Amino acid sequence: MREKAEAKEKERKRTGGCGHVITREIRDFTRSKSSRPLVCHLAALLTSGAAVQSHHPAKRLPLLSSWQNSTLRAFNSSPVIQLAGSNDSTIYALSTALGRAAIAIVRISGPACLPIYQALCPGSPLPKPRVAALRTLFDPTQPPSSSTVLDPSALILFFPHPRTVTGEDVLELHLHGGSAIVKAVLAAVANCNISEQPIRYAEPGEFTRRAFMNNRLDLPQIEALGDILAAETEQQRRLAVRGSSDALSKRFELWRQELLYARGELEALIDFAEDQHFDESPRELIDSVASQVRVLYRQIGLHIQNASKGELLRSGIKVALLGAPNAGKSSLLNRIVGREAAIVSTEEGTTRDIVDVGVDIGGWYCKMGDMAGLRSGSGNHSLQQGGKPVTIGAVETEGIRRAKARALESDVIIVVLSLEYVEDSKSNDGFCQLFMEPEVVEAVRRCQELGKCIILAINKSDRLPPEQREESGKVPHHLVTLVKTLLPNIPEDQIYTISCREAMDESSPVTDPGKVQTLLNGLIANFEKITTPLQDDEVNNNNISYWEDAIGVTQRQESNLHKCRQHLADFLTRTQTHAKCQFKPHLLYNNPTETPHNDHDDCSDTDGLENAIDIVTEAEHLRFAADSLAKITGKGDSGDVEDVLGVVFEK
Ligand SMILES: Nc1nc2c(ncn2[C@@H]2O[C@H](COP(=O)(O)OP(=O)(O)O)[C@@H](O)[C@H]2O)c(=O)[nH]1
Ligand SMILES: [Mg+2]
Structure with missing residues (x-):
């Protein structure tokens, strides 16, 4: 049995780890200490401040704080990458x-x-x-x-x-x-x-x-450089400036080192398990590595979520103007962008396709989409707010379909409702009523189900009787009640009354005629909310700056973080699924392409053998995860720096 294990180990070393190519860093790490017992090796790391295995759970230093300094020293590799085109020109x-x-x-x-x-x-x-x-x-x-x-x-x-x-x-x-x-x-x-x-x-x-x-810039800094040159709004500038520091690169590199260290521990277990007496069982060691990997897994998850917030700043927040025909969507867009971007007309269905306008609102770049008004009706007919039947043509039907789709893919939806006159046949007079088209209500509900950020603007407030208008700064109570009957989940502070008509009056003595600016302030508050980074209080407690950096994660980095996280998930699933498994040193030498229970005869004395962990394979998950991080920074042995550079420089 021993001979077999040695033969396998020989082969494993020859191939750099059973076809799993052990990175140079790991090999240096494990082999350099091979003459010493693992205990000494870990003790050496401990004296340099590293987190090592301890019998006492309370004594274990957390991965993120303790692995930082020592492991960076242990593994610090900043390879000079030879790239095509590096010459004397x-x-x-x-x-x-x-x-x-x-x-x-x-x-x-x-x-x-x-x-x-x-x-x-x-x-x-x-x-x-x-x-x-x-x-x-x-x-x-x-x-x-x-x-x-x-x-x-x-x-x-x-x-x-x-x-x-x-x-x-x-x-x-x-x-x-x-x-x-x-x-x-x-x-x-x-x-x-x-x-x-x-x-x-x-x-x-x-x-x-x-x-x-020449190691003057790393890949994340280069990506941020592109963002700096492209920044058009204040928020984009801030994002790019944050990204141009090397904070994110250092973080990714630190995580990579941590994963290499974790792998080093597992590799050391493979190398020494048979010969050394461990005062910590392999199970305890794996559990310890898994718990540290879990912290990293959670942290990377938050970075991925924050990356999408950064993308809102970088590519613009998608805002949809949703409402019935004639509610005043196009008028509001024109008031916001300060020019006649969309055609305003009393003729219903004037806006057929989506009019997308890029606009800087309070430093946030938004893509404001004016869309066809939604209206219902069976077959080709619909009841207009005046009660007259109207025909919805094929083009308008398509416009309505697109409008609904655009609302669903937007980050923020401004629902434009309007106050319309209704004729009173008895008094031969008219009165003003909030018009809520059922199609609009239905579309808003669907957006709410998807957790979209919704803000409601009741337009044409100039039609309100003066006594109601005097409730300065507040939306008349009866309007809030009306909205709440159909859309109970809209918070009251997200309901505004506006008048696009009054907002057009440049000679008005009022500071915010038509209260469009008040609506925009509400919109900006929502932008702030949806772009505030998510934090993990257990990691970098109260350090908002740390999480603000996370917003700078680019799409390319995000996709590599996803891959990294997937490998960590694989590692965790495997080590958790087999939580009750047994470890035997000879299993650790198995060829990972073989399933562990193929070696039944070797391990007949082991209980729960079918559940045994192939530690080499688990260690490989950590290497793949580390490689994904290397692709972000362009460091390590990931070997595809040229590809990565191609993507970055294409921009
Ligand atoms: N009284 C009044 N009319 C408005 C106001 N805003 C828009 N309108 C009118 O409502 C009609 C429809 O406006 P429009 O912006 O084209 O609506 P859309 O179909 O939702 O895009 C036009 O005649 C506008 O002049 C407002 O605040 N007050
Ligand atoms: Mg319109």
């Missing part, structure tokens, strides 16, 4: 926008920065590093003279490597921004003709790519 590009401007900046990066400077500014001393100096730029192909001047007073900055944006020597030429000057200087840089030092115009994203290659 010097690249240059116009870093400012094309077109006439006061200043244009040409940036040059690579080993030929100094020779290029000497060719453009012959005889002038190189400016002190990082100190701007005025220089005259000359055509490098001709002897310098007054007739070969390209720019009489350019500001030059030289940044010697490695502490530069790309990690290479960088030269910045701040030119007069005329397009002829820019063109002449770009041509001159290309003509510097420095032997054996290729100089070429940079590919899109190449400066950033070099920054990554």
Whole structure:
């Protein structure tokens, strides 16, 4: 039996772990200590502050706080990744926008920065590093003279490597921004003709790519850089600025190290279980690792949820204007965006398709969708609010279908109801009534079922009798009661009365005519609510900043977090399902492609053998999880940094 186990172990080592390729980090970790008992090995980690197995549950240090420092030291690997295109060429590009401007900046990066400077500014001393100096730029192909001047007073900055944006020597030429000057200087840089030092115009994203290659930026920071350049609203700017710090990258890397450490513990169990006397049973060790993995699992789950909140800031919050025809949806959109984005008409069904308008509301970017009004009716007919039958054509029917679908996929729904006049045949007079189209009520209920954020605007408040309007700042009680009869779950503080007509009156002495601004303030409060990060009080208690960083998780990072979490789930399911299983060292040497109970004859003395955990496979789940995190940061042995970079740089 022993011989068999040794043969298997030999094979396992040969393949780097039974076809499961043990990462270099793990192998170094486990093998470097192989001459020492596990106990010593763990004791060494303990002295360096690591969380190690303890008999006393209370003595166990929590994974997230205790694994941080020591394991980072133990595993700190910051591989220099060799990427295609990393060579000795010097690249240059116009870093400012094309077109006439006061200043244009040409940036040059690579080993030929100094020779290029000497060719453009012959005889002038190189400016002190990082100190701007005025220089005259000359055509490098001709002897310098007054007739070969390209720019009489350019500001030059030289940044010697490695502490530069790309990690290479960088030269910045701040030119007069005329397009002829820019063109002449770009041509001159290309003509510097420095032997054996290729100089070429940079590919899109190449400066950033070099920054990554030289460990000046990591992938999450590069993604945030894209967000910074694309930010149009205050919230997008804040999100991008947060992302540009390396806080998230450090967090992902820490988690990866923690998983490697957890795997290291399991691997050590595989390596030493047979030879060493453990004062902690394999079951206890696995339970301990599982409980730590569970904390990480929960934390990653929260990061995924917070990522979708960040996506609301990045891509915009989808807002739908839902209501019956003529309620004033298009009028409200126009009041909000401050221009006639949608056609306003008394003719019902004017808005047939969705009119999507991007708008910045209080710093939040929203995609405001004006849609066809919903109305009911059997067959092709519907009762209009005036009671007259109307025909709903095929186009309007499609518009209504789209409107309902858009509401269901929106983050926030503004339900526009309206106060309409109803003729009183007896008194030959009319009175004002809240109109609630059954189709609208039904659509709102469905949105409520999906947990959508709903805000209700009762439009045309100018039609209310003056005595009701004087209940300043409050929605008349009878209107709230009416709404509540059909939509009991709408909170009272989410009901507003507005008048788009009054809001149009620019000469009004009132500060918020028509109370559209009040409605918008309510909308902003909802935006704040839906974008506030979820927190886990057990992790980083009360540290809101930690969770605000989590909002910066991009879609690419989120999808890798999902994969990581799935592997952790697999690990937890397996180790929990087999909570009562037995462990035998020889099982730990099994080829993971074989099911453990294939070795019945080897383990006939083991109770509950069918339930035994194949520890190598479980350890593999942790490696896969760690690899998913490596793909986020571009670190480790995940091996597909090029693919990841491709995705990031495509943007
Ligand atoms: N009295 C009054 N009429 C309004 C108000 N808002 C909109 N309307 C009118 O209601 C009609 C329908 O407006 P519209 O915005 O096209 O409604 P939609 O079908 O919901 O998009 C138009 O004649 C508007 O002038 C308001 O606040 N007060
Ligand atoms: Mg309309």
